[in-house]
Amino acid sequence: MSEYAEVGSFELSGVDASAAGEDEVVLVADGDVVHVQGRERTTLQVEGEPVDVAVAELVYVLTAGSLVALSVDGRGSRGWSVDLSGEDVEAVAAIPDSDVVCVLTPSSLIGVDRERGSRRWSTERPYADIEGEDDLAAGDEHVLYGTWTFVTGFDASGEQVLDETLDSAVVDVGWTDGVVVAALKTGKLVGLDVADGSVSWETEISARAVASGGATEAFVQTDDGVLRVSSDGSYEPVDDLTPGTVYPARSGALACVYRDGMLSVYRRRIDPDTVEAVLETSTVEPGSDVEVRVRSDLERAATVRVDATVDDAVLDEDGVAVDVPAGGEGVATFRVEEVERVDETTVTVAVNDVEVVEETVGVERPTPSADDISCTFDLDQVDGSTVEGTVVVENDGETSPRLRVVEDDVDLGIVGPGEAATASVSAPFVPGEPVERTVASETGERVATATSTLGDGRTTVTVEQTVDDEFLFVDVTVSNGTDATATDELVVFGLGALDPVEREVTCVAGATWTLSLAVPGHVAASLDGNTVRAQLDGSAANDSVELALDDAFADADAGVGDAASASQTGVSATVDRSLSADTVAATERFQEYVAIELDRDVHDLTLVLDGEEHAVGSASAGIERRLERKHAVAVDGQHRVEGGRVVADGNDAGEFDAATASVVDGEIAARTTVECGDSRVHVDGEIENRTGDYVDVVGVRVDRLGTWDLRLGDALAPGEVVVWAGDVAPSETDVTAAESALGVTVEFGDPEAPAEFQSLAPVERASTDGLADRLEAAVGEGTRVRDEYSNVALELTNVGDRVERDLELSAAGDVVNDVVYVPERIDELAPGETAVHPIDVKPAGESLSLDVTVHGGEQTARIELEGPVAPGDGEWDASHRDAWRARWVGGSADDAVSYPEHVATDYERTR
Secondary structure (H helix, E strand, O other): OOOEEEEEEEEOOOOOEEEEOOOOEEEEEOOEEEEEEOOEEEEEOOOOOEEEEEEOOOEEEEEOOEEEEEOOOOOOOEEEEEEOOOOOOOEEEEOOOOOEEEEEOOOEEEEEEOOOOOEEEEEEOOOOOOOOOEEEEEEOOEEEEEEOOEEEEEEOOOOEEEEEEOOOOEEEEEEEOOEEEEEEOOOOEEEEEOOOOOEEEEEOOOEEEEEOOOOOEEEEEEOOEEEEEEOOOOEEEOOOOOOOEEEEOOOOOEEEEEEOOEEEEEEEEOOHHHEEEEEOOOEEOOOOEEEEEEEEOOOOOEEEEEEEEEOOEEEOOOEEEEEEOOOOEEEEEEEEEEEOOOOEEEEEEEEOOEEEEEEEEEEOOOOOOOOOEEEEEEEEEEEOOEEEEEEEEEEOOOOOOEEEEOOOOEEEEEOOOOOEEEEEEEEEOOOOOOEEEEEEEOOOOEEEEEEEOOOOOOEEEEEEEEEOOOEEEEEEEEEEOOOOEEEEEEEEEOOHHHOOEEEEEEEOOOOEEEEEEEEEHHHHHHHOOOEEEEEEOOOOOEEEEEOOOOOOOOOOOOOOOOHHHHHHHOOOEEEEEEEOOOEEEOOOEEEEEEEEEEOOOEEEEEEEEOOEEEEEEEEOOOOOEEEEEEEEEOOOEEEEEOOEEEEEOOEEEEEEOOEEEEEEOOOEEEEEEEEEOOOOEEEEEEEEEOOOOOEOEEEEEEOOOEEEEOHHHOOEOOOOEEEEEEEEOHHHOOOOOOOOEEEEEEEEOOOOOOEEEEEEEEEEEOOOOOHHHHEEEEEOOOOEOOOOOEEEEEEEEEOOOOOEEEEEEEEEOOOEOOOOOOOEEEEEEOOOOEEEEEEEEOOOOOEEEEEEEEEEOOEEEEEEEEEEOOOOOOOOOHHHHHOOEEEEOOOOOOOOOOOOOEEEOOOEEOO
């Protein structure tokens, strides 16, 4: 049996701070304090931005101005608060098995009474003049403080009991069973006896973090996973945890793993023989729950898998993981989706694949009241002679019946209390006649009805002719007089060799749709007196016109002459060109449609626009060729889609006019670009709120590349722009630099039912594809440059979509403190992960600069770091760090999105 089982997971923007309780973990993520205990997760309400967090009986949240004690009941009621204004607080830790929580400031360590919130003691912070990464941890009635190469310890009364200097700078410290476990920069893990400060043991383990454990073990994070380290220095790997940063509880019964925006929660498994399972359900019915209570007398919390089956019934799940606290109980719940018409059935329960319960229970059939079920019915589309609509049924009662729409025999399934179900239905369309739908239970009892009417309006067709010097124009107009969108198939006859002309028509309520057919004069000459008839196949609406051409085309070239001449010049084309919308928003995608029909077969049909040729291929007489492409325009005003001509086997066969779209401000504007490189396909985007209200931008989907959630898109202010970027490995997409543009869909508005804005992204070949494109360099918060104990924290984030392997980082220059600085090798850096490379420096003057060489694979690049040095008589603060810069020398170009005025895809032949 594996050691750990995953009991839950949820999205998390990142982890800024953490604390471990005996059987719980508390995390600070993007300003929120999240308490995790098994599958239970609570977000605690905190005033102010959390700096750090600790946990014991309560959760202790440190903000810039206070220390607040919160319960985990509900959303975190306040126990007490300590004013720390002006203290410039840095960290907090709760000492186990004591009544003290400790706060670290630049000059002191403060002990606070955990029960009352009063200050108990204050002592001078050791090595306060040293700038560097600090670590505060607690365990076994002590608090530990590590900085530079020093490890100090204090007991719960504030007395210093440990002060040791190690051979290398300290990465992190933890505690187990009277032993301080310290991870060093040189790749060693050492154990210090707290009684006399002696080194009890040391081992070659390169650790990234140490978490204090219980009485017998601490947890150590390495690049290869997690180790359980005992107080004697022995260790073993922890199995069954996914790769990522691990945040274990002190008991080890609970562990959280963070990776790529997701936090997974694990529980240690227990033997099924040590638990008792009790079936709490005596009857079942559709929509009811089967509950199994699992009890344990063990001294540690863990997880069991509970499987349940019910004869003659279907459950929503076969098995679930149940979180069982130490000496407590957990509940497994299964929902009954269907049950046959029987009086009783058998429930079987297994724990960790061992059958423990088999009981007979009764079966009930819920009978809903007509007062509990409500129904609405809306007709929203006319499809030819059929009207289509949506039925919405809501259950305001307490039973969970199975319902159906009677007239259409549509099964709505089980509708539980407070739930709703929808169904799409249809009926013959008779203008002005109401359509009724009835909802019934599975026993046939009718519980709700609803009626909808579309009014007296109909869909009509008109046909008109216009003659000029060269062409006969036949305009067919469909007018939708109904209150819903109308769809139908239009057929036009009476145009000789062009018959029949067919089009699919979609027309919104109250609008018109027009098909314009241009017939060359030499073809139209033979149509004089013909009756042109247009009809909608579904609704049977029709109209006709008798062509009266007189002698308009009497002198038109009818193609008479020698065979060679006729074969070269006698081909004529009927071209229908239209846009999907007359008015569009800036950067909004719209369609261009071109339909071409010839009067004879050709081998090579070409569309010529703006001097560019678009090959169509061969075409047969009388068979329509349909093309379409997509456009997006970034600039407001009138945009002209140029006209063009049709060339058949090298000769002109017809022309079509330009079309114009009016471009206006929309609710949002989306500017997206795609660059294709050898190692990544990179997407840059900007989304602008052009409304006068706040708008939530939920996410962006780029066709054939993927979907990105926009965490920074929440509550976008009027005129505000959210910038985003993403990367996809070339092996995971068929997109190449040969593409012209890709479709983009932005979801915005209500996160539960977002609206969609569709745009286009131009595709180009990436100008570079090196380390500077795949790794983002920044100066981290651990940077402090003031005196001889100074540190610059270089952060490298993998912004690509592949794992970066064997990265070698080495800083050079006179300012690098070679006595303690250690070059680093990063074995793996997964997409989205950030590695922090600390560089020990010796400041000189008012500013400082140094270079870091990054070598990966066959590529080498250089990062330049530069920034100010805090004055010797002053303090280092955030303004100094904000002035520091990291940049790739000769790396990527400006990140700003450069979106063209007009983007268009290539023509695509659809028929």
